[in-house]
Amino acid sequence: MSVPLHPVSPRGELREAFVWIAVGALVVFMAWRMDRMTHQGAEIYTAPGLWPGLVGLAIAILGGVLAWRSLARARASSWTAAEPDAADYAPTSNFVIAGALFFIYALLLVGHGLPFWLGTALFVTVYVFVFRRAERLAGARSGSPRGDIVFALVCGVCTAVAVTLVFERVFFVRLP
Amino acid sequence: MFDGLVAFGHSLASFFDPISIGIILLASLAGVVVGALPGLTATMGVALMTTLTIKMPPSQALLVLICTYVGAIYGGSRSAILLNIPGTPASAASCLDGHALAKQGMAGRAMGIATSGSVLGTLIGMLFLATFTPVLGDLALKFGAYEFFWLALFGVIIAGTLTGDDPLKGWIAGLLGIFAACVGQEAIFAYDRFSFGSRDLAGGFNLVPALVGAFGFAELLSAVRERAGPVKINPFDSVIPKVRDVVAHWRTIIRSGLIGTFIGILPGVGEDVAAWSSYAAAKRASKEPEKFGRGSIDGLMAAETGDNACVPGAIIPVLTLGIPGSAPAAVLMAAMLIHGVRPGPMIMVEAPTFVYDVVAMMMYATLGILLYGLTLTKLLIKVLSVPKAVILPIIFVLCVVGSFAIASRLFDVWVMLGFGILGYILRRRKYPIAPLVLGMVLGDLMEKGFRRGLVLSDGSLEPFFTRPISAVLWITIVLVILLKFEGVRRLFRRRKVAPA
Numbered sequence: 001m002s003v004p005l006h007p008v009s010p011r012g013e014l015r016e017a018f019v020w021i022a023v024g025a026l027v028v029f030m031a032w033r034m035d036r037m038t039h040q041g042a043e044i045y046t047a048p049g050l051w052p053g054l055v056g057l058a059i060a061i062l063g064g065v066l067a068w069r070s071l072a073r074a075r076a077s078s079w080t081a082a083e084p085d086a087a088d089y090a091p092t093s094n095f096v097i098a099g100a101l102f103f104i105y106a107l108l109l110v111g112h113g114l115p116f117w118l119g120t121a122l123f124v125t126v127y128v129f130v131f132r133r134a135e136r137l138a139g140a141r142s143g144s145p146r147g148d149i150v151f152a153l154v155c156g157v158c159t160a161v162a163v164t165l166v167f168e169r170v171f172f173v174r175l176p
Numbered sequence: 177m178f179d180g181l182v183a184f185g186h187s188l189a190s191f192f193d194p195i196s197i198g199i200i201l202l203a204s205l206a207g208v209v210v211g212a213l214p215g216l217t218a219t220m221g222v223a224l225m226t227t228l229t230i231k232m233p234p235s236q237a238l239l240v241l242i243c244t245y246v247g248a249i250y251g252g253s254r255s256a257i258l259l260n261i262p263g264t265p266a267s268a269a270s271c272l273d274g275h276a277l278a279k280q281g282m283a284g285r286a287m288g289i290a291t292s293g294s295v296l297g298t299l300i301g302m303l304f305l306a307t308f309t310p311v312l313g314d315l316a317l318k319f320g321a322y323e324f325f326w327l328a329l330f331g332v333i334i335a336g337t338l339t340g341d342d343p344l345k346g347w348i349a350g351l352l353g354i355f356a357a358c359v360g361q362e363a364i365f366a367y368d369r370f371s372f373g374s375r376d377l378a379g380g381f382n383l384v385p386a387l388v389g390a391f392g393f394a395e396l397l398s399a400v401r402e403r404a405g406p407v408k409i410n411p412f413d414s415v416i417p418k419v420r421d422v423v424a425h426w427r428t429i430i431r432s433g434l435i436g437t438f439i440g441i442l443p444g445v446g447e448d449v450a451a452w453s454s455y456a457a458a459k460r461a462s463k464e465p466e467k468f469g470r471g472s473i474d475g476l477m478a479a480e481t482g483d484n485a486c487v488p489g490a491i492i493p494v495l496t497l498g499i500p501g502s503a504p505a506a507v508l509m510a511a512m513l514i515h516g517v518r519p520g521p522m523i524m525v526e527a528p529t530f531v532y533d534v535v536a537m538m539m540y541a542t543l544g545i546l547l548y549g550l551t552l553t554k555l556l557i558k559v560l561s562v563p564k565a566v567i568l569p570i571i572f573v574l575c576v577v578g579s580f581a582i583a584s585r586l587f588d589v590w591v592m593l594g595f596g597i598l599g600y601i602l603r604r605r606k607y608p609i610a611p612l613v614l615g616m617v618l619g620d621l622m623e624k625g626f627r628r629g630l631v632l633s634d635g636s637l638e639p640f641f642t643r644p645i646s647a648v649l650w651i652t653i654v655l656v657i658l659l660k661f662e663g664v665r666r667l668f669r670r671r672k673v674a675p676a
Contacts, residue, residue, distance in 0.1 A: 008606055016605060020348060027355060030370065037365050045630040048367040051623045052358040059351045066344055090403045098400040098568070102393075106576050106593055111586045124569045131565035159570050163577060172231045173581040176589070 010074040017067035024060025028053050094134065101127050111176040117160040125156030183529050184306065187536035196239060196540075203240040204544025205552075207247020208254070212556050213567065214261040214399075218248035218447070218504040219613070220391040226384050226511040227578030234515035239537050241511055245504050246298060246487055246541035249447055250549070253290035253480055254556050257283055266447035266486075269455040269479035276471035284553075288417035289473055291549030293429065293480030296422070298542045300433030300481075301440065301488030306535045308441075312496040313524035313531075319497070321632060322640050325625030326649035327443070328618040331499050332611055333653050335444030340608030343660045349607045352598075353615020354622065356381055363624060376587040383510045385579035385588040386595045386616060390609055391503070392575045393596025396568055398603060415553050425477045428458050432481035439482075440489020444614040446502035447483040447490075454482025488538055494519050495531055499618060503610045506617045514582075 008016075031053030036042060044050070101123065109119035129152035136143050167173040191200070203225070210221035225244045229237035252267030257274035270290065277286035319327070332354065336346025359370045360380025371377035422429070432454035439450040458478030459468045468475045490501030491508070498520030500506035512519050523530060579592035599609055633639045640646055658664045 012605070034369065035367060037367065040365065042365070043635060045635045046364055046627060048362045048365055048369060051362075051626060052355065052369060055351055055355050055358060059348065059355065062344060062348050062351065066348070069344065089401055095397075095401050099397065101569075102396070102572055103593070105572070106589050110576055110589070111580070120573050124573065127569035128565055132563070135563070135565065155566055155570075159573060163573055167228070167577055167581070171228050173228065173577070174584045175577060176580045176586065 009079060010070040010077075011079045013070035013073070014067055017063045017070060020063030020066060021060050022063075024056045024058070024063055027056025027059065031056055094131070097130060098127070101130070116175040117164045120163060121156040121160035123156070124159045125152045128152035128155045180306065180310070180532065183532040184535055187529065187532040188539065190235075190533070191239065191536055191540055196236065199236055199239050200243050200540045200544050201547075203243035204247040204541060204548060207244035207249075207541075208251035208545065208548050208552060208556070209559055210244070211248035211251025211267075212254040212263045212560060214255050214259070214263055216571065217264045217391060217395065218245055218252075218266070219387065219507055220395060221245075221248045222504045222507045222511070223384055223387045223391060224574050224578050226507060226514070227388070227581040229511075230514065230581055234512075234517055235533065237515055238508075238512065238517070238534070239540070241508055242491075242534065242537040243541040243544055245508060246484070246538065247545055247548070248504075249483055249487055250290070250294040250480075250545040251556075252483075253294065254287065254553075255560060257286045257290065258557065259560065264447070266451050266483040267479075268448060269451040269483075270476055272455075272469045273472045273475040273479075276469065277473075277476065280471055282471070284415045285418065285421070286476060287415045287549070287553065289421050289476050290480045291415070291546065292417035292422050293432075293477045294484040294549070295542055295546050296429050297433050297436055297481035297484035298487060298538065298545070300430070301437045301485040302535055302538045302542070304437045305488040305492055305538065306532070309492055309495050309531045310524055310528075312492060313521060316496045316521035317525075319521060319645065320643075321625045321628035322643055322646045323625075323649065324497075325622055325629055325640065326646050326653065327497060327499055328622040328625065330649055330653055331443030331618050332614050332622075333656055334442055335446075335614045336608070336611040337656055337660065338445050338449050339610040340606065342606060345605075345607045346611045347657075349602060349609065350611035350615040352602075353612040353617075354619040356386070356612075356616050357619025358623070363620075364627065376585070381591055381595075381616070382582055382588050383616060384507070384514070384582050385592040387507055387510070387613060388575050388579050389592035389595030390599035390612060392571065392578075393592055394599030394603060394609070396572055396575070397596065397600040399564060399568060416550060421473060421477070425474055427461070428474050428478050429481050431457060431461065432478040433485040436482035436485030437489035440486035440501045440505075441492050443493055443497075443499045443501060443618075444503075444506075444610060446610060447486045447504075450486035450489075451479040451483035454478040488535075491534060491538075495523055495534065496521065498621065500614070503613050506613050509617065 031049035034047070034049030036044065036047040036049070105119065105123040109123055110116065129148055132143075132148045132152060133145070135141050136148065164175065167175055206225070207218075207221055210216045211218060221244050222241050225241055229240050232240070248264060249266050252263030253270045253274060255261050255263040256267040256270040257278050260271050260275035262268040262271055274286045274290065277283065332350035333347065336350045337343045340346045357380075360378055361368055368378045435454045435457055436450040439445050439453055455475055455478050458474050459465050462468065462472070462474050464472070486502065490505035493499045493501045494505050494509045494512070498509070500509045509519055517530065518526070575592060576589055579588045580586065582588055599612070602612065603609060629640060641650060659668075
């Protein structure tokens with residue numbers, strides 16, 4: 001298998017390979033333990049576990065090929081690869097905060113008693129405020145804290161009203 | 177021949193009413209905006225629109241989706257030219273020459289070339305959609321369980337091979353998609369697989385929330401991770417396409433239209449490969465290849481014609497075989513199934529006029545992008561200037577609402593989140609997402625083909641390998657896989673050199 005030019009290190013690729021081998025083996029194991037339906041007169045080739053078992057086997061085999069390739073890459077060069085330029089990425093804290101806000105909205109604010117429009121307005125307002133503030137503090141733009149709050153509030157309320165009206169009144173879609 | 181023209185005329189007339197025209201204008205606009213915004217792809221746009229149109233009559237819903245699809249593929253060129261950031265992966269090739277032209281003060285001319293290339297590319301693809309679909313439909317009637325099994329596998333393998341940098345990772349992503357399609361009750365005994373006693377999991381993963389997650393949420397997470405630079409837009413001249421740009425490059429337009437359509441027909445390959453292939457072919461054929469990447473009109477025309485010609489091309493296998501030609505076409509196919517349209521070999525028997533309806537929708541979508549290509553530049557620049565901090569939460573709200581809207585259950589929102597995280601991790605580790613989607617869409621067809629084939633042959637694998645069409649398909653699959661191994665390629669090269 002030809003080796004592509006990419007920044008994933010052989011060590012990282014070997015770890016991935018072990019994950020795929022484990023996933024494939026687990027799928028094969030679970031497929032093997034499935035009822036073969038012989039009490040309903042089924043043949044082995046109609047057993048419910050046959051197809052997923054083959055898919056699991058194929059995942060494990062390709063995981064094996066990936067492991068073999070990463071070992072060959074490591075032998076040819078080294079276990080590590082050039083790290084991607086950190087300047088291309090936003091700070092990790094941004095990612096963690098955004099991820100947390102996404103999950104809080106999807107898992108807690110929506111579908112658990114809070115009206116949809118209120119949950120949406122809260123989420124959008126907080127998200128916009130947090131990231132606009134971060135931009136201002138980083139010197140990427142000018143403005144005042146009060147301005148950020150007003151802007152975020154306008155975004156939150158407008159989004160909540162527009163999404164609620166468009167989905168419920170125009171497209172007759174049920175909202176969470 | 178004339179029956180087809182009459183049916184096409186009827187289809188065109190059936191959409192010529194105020195509501196349909198309003199839908200065309202709004203959906204094309206939505207598509208162009210989604211395509212122009214970096215980080216939002218055509219697949220995501222079509223998936224979100226599928227959820228929005230769930231209660232609409234099928235013909236109107238499909239009109240929305242096709243206009244969004246065509247609009248998004250075209251819209252990607254705007255940010256490629258103005259910002260040097262491809263709005264969709266399909267526009268990556270347009271960055272090279274489009275942005276170079278913009279830096280030379282010819283952004284307007286570049287946008288005009290993109291508009292003319294996209295419109296002509298869609299028209300070339302549409303011509304093939306209208307003429308090839310009935311022919312391929314007749315051929316598809318000869319396909320049985322064995323052929324469908326191989327064809328579906330071919331789709332996943334070819335998507336894995338061509339859509340990323342690393343075929344091995346593409347095939348693993350495809351297998352993960354096929355495995356995801358195994359979750360839930362199987363077709364013969366209604367036996368629950370991998371459901372762990374959950375009633376929701378027993379129903380399997382709903383395709384649209386999974387796609388919204390894999391393309392929408394995963395893209396949002398990637399967009400949060402990437403540092404956004406300041407938006408700098410070059411000044412631009414007139415965006416009206418110039419006749420001389422079209423006439424001088426007619427060979428490139430026809431060649432790229434044909435390449436784009438052909439790549440669209442290949443299951444699972446998609447618009448980005450079509451754009452790059454057309455670009456590479458234009459560079460090879462050009463008398464001035466050194467200009468490519470430095471503002472070549474030929475290069476931009478090739479990329480834009482190729483990716484848009486791929487859109488109708490990708491719909492041909494959807495209609496005739498029930499196998500999508502690209503990731504957005506996979507979502508479109510899922511939407512057709514939701515709306516009670518059964519794409520596949522029987523479509524020319526059960527609903528022969530439907531094919532012409534799709535061609536007519538494509539025609540109107542083309543007019544939509546032409547209209548916005550000529551008029552929308554200033555508004556699009558405003559949209560492109562909206563900060564990421566405002567766009568991302570709004571898109572996430574749409575992902576959540578869209579996932580919930582399909583079946584009104586929170587489980588689908590969790591599916592969207594789960595596939596979003598999986599999609600993000602895979603993307604970070606350089607696994608392409610298109611094969612995952614193809615695997616999910618085609619997994620069921622593949623399993624049914626495999627098990628039905630075994631039942632028909634009483635457990636024998638022989639017909640899978642000996643029937644003529646099956647034999648062509650499996651030999652092609654084996655060759656595609658083997659040729660990705662350096663050792664095999666070396667062997668072929670040695671055999672070529674040996675006689676000399």
